Amino acid sequence: MGKFDKRTAIVTGGARGIGGGTARKLAEGGAHVIIIDIDESSAVKNVSNIKSSGGTADYIIGDVSEENTIKEMIEFTLQKTGRLDILVQNAYGGGAHSVGSAVEITSEAWDRGLSLLAKSLYLGAKYAVPVMEESGSISKEHIEWSGAGLRHGDPPKQNVGRIINISSVHGLLQAPRALIYEAGKSAVIGITRQMAIDFGPLGITVNAIAPGHVVTESGEAMWREQGNEAGFKLFELQYPVRRTGVPADIANAISFLCSDEASFITGVVLPVDGGLSIQLPEEAIMYVKDFIVDNPNLRTHFDDRVGS
Numbered sequence: 001m002g003k004f005d006k007r008t009a010i011v012t013g014g015a016r017g018i019g020g021g022t023a024r025k026l027a028e029g030g031a032h033v034i035i036i037d038i039d040e041s042s043a044v045k046n047v048s049n050i051k052s053s054g055g056t057a058d059y060i061i062g063d064v065s066e067e068n069t070i071k072e073m074i075e076f077t078l079q080k081t082g083r084l085d086i087l088v089q090n091a092y093g094g095g096a097h098s099v100g101s102a103v104e105i106t107s108e109a110w111d112r113g114l115s116l117l118a119k120s121l122y123l124g125a126k127y128a129v130p131v132m133e134e135s136g137s138i139s140k141e142h143i144e145w146s147g148a149g150l151r152h153g154d155p156p157k158q159n160v161g162r163i164i165n166i167s168s169v170h171g172l173l174q175a176p177r178a179l180i181y182e183a184g185k186s187a188v189i190g191i192t193r194q195m196a197i198d199f200g201p202l203g204i205t206v207n208a209i210a211p212g213h214v215v216t217e218s219g220e221a222m223w224r225e226q227g228n229e230a231g232f233k234l235f236e237l238q239y240p241v242r243r244t245g246v247p248a249d250i251a252n253a254i255s256f257l258c259s260d261e262a263s264f265i266t267g268v269v270l271p272v273d274g275g276l277s278i279q280l281p282e283e284a285i286m287y288v289k290d291f292i293v294d295n296p297n298l299r300t301h302f303d304d305r306v307g308s
């Protein structure tokens with residue numbers, strides 16, 4: 001028995017990267033995974049990976065910052081499995097990446113960025129929560145009991161629905177000239193805490209993950225194009241565990257927070273960052289400084305974002 005057998009999980013941005021790894025992990029645990037993404041060829045590839053490993057998955061194409069897409073995503077999910085237990089809100093790209101301070105960015109870039117980074121999470125919950133609540137419990141103790149939450153009279157004995165929102169270490173700490181991304185990722189934390197309070201009584205936990213630097217397929221391509229070996233080593237040196245992350249690191253944490261074992265955990269922001277966010281920069285900078293002195297030609301794919 002997989003820990004997510006009979007459960008349905010939606011993963012936004014589940015075609016590749018962290019979402020791709022999360023979709024594979026939840027499917028490995030037995031969930032029927034619904035991937036929603038704007039990148040059809042990667043979605044097709046990930047669904048076929050999942051199926052060839054014995055899992056179950058479907059995909060739908062759409063931009064999650066659009067309300068109609070979110071409605072379609074929920075309808076599609078109900079058509080496929082008739083229920084919804086897990087929602088991982090992870091999608092990211094494009095407009096969210098506009099670099100600049102408040103003086104530099106345009107109001108259009110702000111609207112576009114925050115629509116994806118923050119509004120899409122509100123929309124996701126708006127349409128997913130009533131369906132999750134209706135889906136109720138499938139745990140062994142409550143096998144006959146369907147329909148969780150106060151709308152059915154009694155609060156649930158165990159929280160059964162799961163929402164995981166993906167923030168970032170950029171939601172905990174600020175980087176220069178990154179107003180849109182940092183504001184969006186900080187908003188994810190506030191949204192998560194608010195939803196945890198609002199939906200706890202309905203049987204749904206809501207948690208956020210704050211990943212450190214995770215080398216995804218697109219991250220790897222950026223490193224190859226714009227970085228070098230020394231630049232990557234510099235990144236690793238900043239992490240107490242002396243490595244950066246891979247999608248499976250984040251997927252493992254999500255899988256735990258979605259499990260029955262995590263039923264009493266809600267409203268937390270879990271950094272999955274190899275210790276990056278708990279280290280004093282004034283100490284770390286000393287060994288990083290030595291490394292830079294020894295490697296004056298290092299390049300990273302962040303070079304265009306800082307120092308100007």
Ligand SMILES: NC(=O)c1ccc[n+]([C@@H]2O[C@H](COP(=O)([O-])OP(=O)(O)OC[C@H]3O[C@@H](n4cnc5c(N)ncnc54)[C@H](O)[C@@H]3O)[C@@H](O)[C@H]2O)c1
Pocket residue numbers: 012013014015016017018019036037038039042062063064065090091092093094116166167168169210211212213214215216217218219
């Ligand atoms: N990779 C990192 O280092 C890192 C670190 C901290 C936080 N994060 C967060 O993790 C999440 C995933 O990032 P990633 O690095 O895996 O990115 P990625 O680019 O590898 O994957 C993102 C996925 O989202 C999809 N997507 C983009 N815009 C979409 C939209 N409007 N609607 C639906 N799907 C859309 C993309 O097509 C892609 O499949 C993001 O929320 C990101 O902010 C990433």
